[in-house]
Amino acid sequence: MIAAALRRALIGLVCIAALPVARAQFSYDVPYVPTPLVVVEEMLRLAEVTRDDFVIDLGSGDGRVVIAAVSKFGARGIGVDLDPERILESDYNASVAGVSDRVAFHRQDLFKFEISRASVITMYLLPSVNIKLRPRLLSELKPGTRIVSHDFDMEDWKPDARSTVRKNVFLWIVPAKVEGRWHADLALPNGARSYDIEIKQKFQEIDGLVRYDKKVAGLWNASLRGDRVQFTIVDDGGALDTNLYFDGRVSDDVIEGVILRGIGADRQKISWRATRVAGVAAQ
Numbered sequence: 001m002i003a004a005a006l007r008r009a010l011i012g013l014v015c016i017a018a019l020p021v022a023r024a025q026f027s028y029d030v031p032y033v034p035t036p037l038v039v040v041e042e043m044l045r046l047a048e049v050t051r052d053d054f055v056i057d058l059g060s061g062d063g064r065v066v067i068a069a070v071s072k073f074g075a076r077g078i079g080v081d082l083d084p085e086r087i088l089e090s091d092y093n094a095s096v097a098g099v100s101d102r103v104a105f106h107r108q109d110l111f112k113f114e115i116s117r118a119s120v121i122t123m124y125l126l127p128s129v130n131i132k133l134r135p136r137l138l139s140e141l142k143p144g145t146r147i148v149s150h151d152f153d154m155e156d157w158k159p160d161a162r163s164t165v166r167k168n169v170f171l172w173i174v175p176a177k178v179e180g181r182w183h184a185d186l187a188l189p190n191g192a193r194s195y196d197i198e199i200k201q202k203f204q205e206i207d208g209l210v211r212y213d214k215k216v217a218g219l220w221n222a223s224l225r226g227d228r229v230q231f232t233i234v235d236d237g238g239a240l241d242t243n244l245y246f247d248g249r250v251s252d253d254v255i256e257g258v259i260l261r262g263i264g265a266d267r268q269k270i271s272w273r274a275t276r277v278a279g280v281a282a283q
């Protein structure tokens with residue numbers, strides 16, 4: 001009987017610790033609940049962390065996520081936590097793992113911490129904290145930066161991938177800003193072509209149209225992953241009459257890349273460059 005009562009009390013305590021309880025019940029914006037190690041592994045796998053990455057864990061707890069990124073994937077990284085006990089614990093754990101020279105833990109507020117150097121951001125926070133952080137993640141991180149979150153999503157910013165290994169883990173790739181009007185003058189095999197391309201953007205979801213030769217056509221299969229934009233124009237006017245598969249990289253006000261045209265032995269590669277005419281997405 002006593003054992004059963006104790007067990008019930010313990011289960012209650014664990015459940016309370018796991019709940020996003022009212023802020024008044026804990027000292028910082030998020031209570032300390034460590035990510036299980038199997039979920040840490042899944043977060044880093046989903047983010048495809050390599051030795052070239054710089055990982056920042058926002059609200060780093062005992063440092064386990066950054067320490068795993070460094071010791072198992074060869075990355076470098078930083079953890080940020082407001083709780084001084086967690087920072088001490090993290091420094092100790094890093095020295096036990098033998099990676100103190102490749103990690104650092106800072107006692108700072110995650111809302112103020114400089115994040116632009118990260119190539120991977122990891123978080124186990126709360127839905128409201130994710131949403132409060134979202135504008136900074138979108139504006140301060142470089143396009144292509146991967147963000148993984150344990151348990152909580154970012155509302156209408158849909159994840160680029162999701163894993164359900166034991167817990168929900170979400171991955172987002174920070175999208176470049178492509179919303180607006182672009183102009184491209186192209187030297188195609190059958191003559192010159194001028195395209196005025198208009199792109200609409202909601203996070204990584206894009207859609208648009210192209211104007212050329214007094215015609216308007218849609219952009220087919222339009223996609224954006226980090227700074228990589230792809231779409232197809234079906235140019236069925238005059239001498240061309242072809243599908244043009246655009247693939248390019250966005251860098252501020254320029255997109256540059258390659259167009260594939262034709263199939264099989266007729267396949268051709270054509271370089272393309274578009275410049276921004278007006279309009280930048282406000283996200």
Ligand SMILES: C[S@@+](CC[C@H](N)C(=O)[O-])C[C@H]1O[C@@H](n2cnc3c(N)ncnc32)[C@H](O)[C@@H]1O
Nearest residue numbers: 028029030033034035059061081082109110124
């Ligand atoms: C749920 S734990 C996650 C710990 C670790 N990232 C993990 O996944 O194991 C959240 C951590 O965020 C820290 N935290 C809460 N609010 C913070 C803030 N404003 N700035 C920095 N750290 C904060 C807490 O001290 C806690 O260690």
